Amino acid sequence: MSTIGEFISYIQALGPAKFLRVFWFFVIFEFFRYFLLDLVGLILHRVSLWVNRKKWKRASEQLKKENPLVSIIVPGKNEGKHIFKLVKSLSEQTYQNYELIIIDDGSDDNTPIICKSLLKNGLIDQFYRNDVRGGKASAANLGLRFTKGKFIIHLDADCSYDNDAVEKIILPFYYDKDIGGVGGNVMVRNYKESLVTTLQAVEYFNSVGIGRIVTSQFGIYRIISGAFGAFRADVMDKIQGWDIGPGLDGDITVKIRKSGYKIHFAPEAVCLTSVPNTFKKLAKQRYRWDKSLIRFRLRKHKDVLFPNQGFSLINFISFFENILYNLILNFKWYFYAIDLVINFPDLLVHIMLTNLFLYTTMGYIKLILFGWFRTRSNAPNYYFLPYIPLMVIYFGYFLRFVRTRAYFMELFFKASYNDPWNPLKTSVHAKEKGL
Amino acid sequence: MKNVNTEISTSKENDRVIEYAGLSFYIIYNTDSLKTDDIVFYDAVIIQAGDPEFTRHIITRIRGHFNPEHYLKPVLLLNQSSLKDPYINLIDGTLYSLEQIKLILPSVQNILLRIKDLTFTSSLSYEALIIQKTISFMYSRNIDKMKPNVDFNSGIGYNYPILSVNFSRKEEHQVLNIIKTMTEEKLITKEFHDSVYLCNNCTSGYMSYREVCPKCNSSNAVSQDIVHHFPCSYVGPIEDFKNQIDDELNCPKCNKTLRHIGVDYDKPSIVNDCLSCGHRYQDFNVKAKCMNCQFDNEVEELKKSTINVISITKKGQVMAVNGYVTTSRDLQEIKGTVKLDTFTTMLKYEVERLKQTDGKSNLAVLHLKNSGEAYSKMTTDLQKTMLNFLIQDIRKNIPTSSIITFYSSSTILISLNDLPLKIAKRLTQDIVDLMTALIETNFKDMVVSIDHSVKPVSNKLSGELQIQQLVKDYF
């Protein structure tokens, strides 16, 4: 009981200088970057939509008038069971001038049988199968090679899409001729399945639903989700498709940026995905994703960070922001923790409780305030209310430790090249070339 | 009575008729017309078989006829050299000179003798007619087993002696239906020989199987390998990697030269380009184009039919001798009766019912001994009318709860439920009197012979067994 009394008096005694000294990590990281900057970005986005409303309307008319062929490519392994549902969901789309190309990357289940039957019945337009797995990039590239459309949409077979998702993801190409790629808004379909899926739903809401509107608004949006992305066919031709992954979504986005095109986020192009339903599976997924930050930002595309011929300030900022907030501050947190242990050993409990309080309060403010900016949601906001306090542990500890391990393993051991996600035959070449 | 000639001699009235051992052999020359009507006046036919085409025509005319005087006639070939299956199965012997008649005489005599055993009736249906013809032919030639022969000219790829000859190439699949019926009627047993796939449109067995474009069905296509370059993940048809200068393969994405399959690249699949419609695809469609009607069949939808070797059963032989009138399908069309299957099932329930109650039920059988003779005097339509008439009359005499079925065209089973045996016997006798009267008024010179028997239904034996016991004396 006395600890709570002490804690309250501790809070009361905190002056602004002292607060900054102890909670600087919260202030720069959470408050400044993920609240203030996001809020500004969201407001600017709203203003921009209103200012350019006529331009958006013209874009929409232009799209309807031209009605271009859109090629939807769906690469995957053992995804047969999802394909029929996908086909049905696409047939509900408001935009119907599309061709559907499925690429089976060496499935060892009944996927080829299912797909061949769908092909025969005209439910998919093209189907290609590689008997031996070549990896996600090669499967996507095979599909890409045979597309006929003006725009390419890359989908994941196990996702589902809003009825106007295709239309909404193509639209930005008609708004701005410099846009080379558009990312869709990925939401969590199975948010009710388990605690870990609910927490991910909150995370996606912040980092995708809000975060990408903001980065897109500032011109530094940097990852088009593999689950739902659209590309100009001529741009894809120029950059010659996907390079070997993992992390090929982020990689292709960088490649488009480097060839001088803009990347846009389409919040209204909604895609629902099923996220990992256990902490173990989630850790595995994030371990893979996080390694690619090192591999692609610091290795393959490190030229973006140096002034050279093709230097672009906006690309530099996009990279720098990513590296600062993910890599540097991630390691900085450990300095922060050590600093506290050394300098404020007596107050550790109080500081932790205060941090918990600060992050939770921020979480509630964001949920309510940012929820206000959402035009489409897949779950009612109140559903997440009881889970906000847990986000501190989920985000501040669980994801942080996974990320740290990933960065460490990739920086020192190039672990991503050993990921069985890619067939060995391709990984050896990527490692050799430092790709 | 004619003189029995012990030497082969030409008939005095007709120089194309040879007489020997009391038999007359009619010679058909290959310069003759194709008419064969006269053969009914002679015991056997000899075809001068120099011209195979002509010979086939004549054999088809004789064996394809619907009159037993034609289709059962012993046929011999003279100087046959080039005739191959399946016609060889429709003749009764070959001669190199007329002198050889002496050698072949016993078998001809045997055929003629066996034909005398047979009863010919007009059949209730075309199907029944062909069945009668088949079992008569097999009986008269003493053939137990009949094997189908691969035949290019057959519509189903296999020729069944005596069966196939009745159908045009287009209709030949009917043979398989008839064999099915004969098996169901237990006239024959069958054993597997081969499978054939028949056109869905016309049931012909002649098809050309080709790999075609799934979109336009054209078989005009080129195939090429898909190449995957590992270092850059480029994947595309091999044409993307070719250049005009040399034979090297260069990656269009990273410009590297492909070195070593399995190390820096592989060929994970192939792709086909249709030269007719431009469609690009990996999997061909296999289609079976019918060489008869040109219909392009999906192979998965082709009808699979079994070709069987058939053997005549004891019942088949008995039916040939007694005269085969009808299939059970024909009899099902007679009003007031049920199928034998249904009858058996209902009897089974009756046996079950008797186990629970003290009821008394009876099973009666009526068998017309010389039905072949009776039927042979009636046209098909008249037979149907008569049977309908008969059943209606029987029904008038028995309680409405009774059930009637045809066990065969000459045997009627009646289940007389909830009656004392004495009354059931009296009712059955009434029916016999009625039938006798009906036949005698319609067929003046015919001696009617109807066997009958009535037994109480036992609740200790199965219905099927009780039927077997009741009819066993008649088969």
Ligand SMILES: [Zn+2]
């Ligand atoms: Zn046909």
Ligand SMILES: [Zn+2]
């Ligand atoms: Zn290459």
Ligand SMILES: [Zn+2]
């Ligand atoms: Zn074609």
